[in-house]
Amino acid sequence: MMADPDYNLGVAEARSVTKELVGKAAAPDPSLRSLSPSLGRLRAKRLDGTAAEAQAVKPALEKYAGEEAWLYQQDKALEGVFKSFRGPRVLILSTHGFFLEDQVVAPSDKLGSDEKRPALDKEGKPLENPLLRCGLLLAGCNNRDQAKEGDEDGVLTGLEVAGTDLRGTELVVLSACETGLGEVHNGEGVAG
Numbered sequence: 289m290m291a292d293p294d295y296n297l298g299v300a301e302a303r304s305v306t307k308e309l310v311g312k313a314a315a316p317d318p319s320l321r322s323l324s325p326s327l328g329r330l331r332a333k334r335l336d337g338t339a340a341e342a343q344a345v346k347p348a349l350e351k352y353a354g355e356e357a358w359l360y361q362q363d364k365a366l367e368g369v370f371k372s373f374r375g376p377r378v379l380i381l382s383t384h385g386f387f388l389e390d391q392v393v394a395p396s397d398k399l400g401s402d403e404k405r406p407a408l409d410k411e412g413k414p415l416e417n418p419l420l421r422c423g424l425l426l427a428g429c430n431n432r433d434q435a436k437e438g439d440e441d442g443v444l445t446g447l448e449v450a451g452t453d454l455r456g457t458e459l460v461v462l463s464a465c466e467t468g469l470g471e472v473h474n475g476e477g478v479a480g
Contacts, residue, residue, distance in 0.1 A: 291342035291382035293365035295332040306368035375456035385464035388421040419446035
């Protein structure tokens with residue numbers, strides 16, 4: 289269970305706590321980070337109720353799982369810790385979510401085109417994967433501009449979540465704002 293992240297945690301502290309909790313984590317893949325300027329403007333404020341929510345849910349979770357629940361709060365609610373999870377039986381996340389605005393497709397990029405080139409936005413830049421435009425904000429996300437190569441940035445994108453090993457997970461609860469806001473497209477599901 290992750291709740292009440294310290295969004296203002298410094299990069300060095302995040303690196304140190306991640307190492308303490310999970311050992312040497314794999315370096316983050318820069319291709320899984322959104323490059324959208326809109327993400328740079330996001331700033332998270334503490335969600336006071338999430339700490340109480342986690343404490344209230346913990347006994348029921350332990351009863352359901354039949355074992356002690358691990359609770360990662362404040363400086364321990366880290367992106368690197370999340371990525372280290374391997375098939376938890378139950379996963380509960382209580383934090384801010386985000387869903388960036390749609391990218392405007394250039395009129396020349398029609399769906400169903402046979403050309404093998406990336407779709408472009410109205411300024412001629414390649415469109416970003418929609419799973420890079422939604423996600424969860426975890427500890428340290430307000431200092432992501434200080435993250436260097438090899439550092440986690442506190443922003444867990446949808447693409448990073450999709451790459452997490454959740455085989456065997458029976459229940460996932462997401463208690464976050466900005467969830468389920470994406471448009472449903474036949475055959476695609478919802479990103480966001």
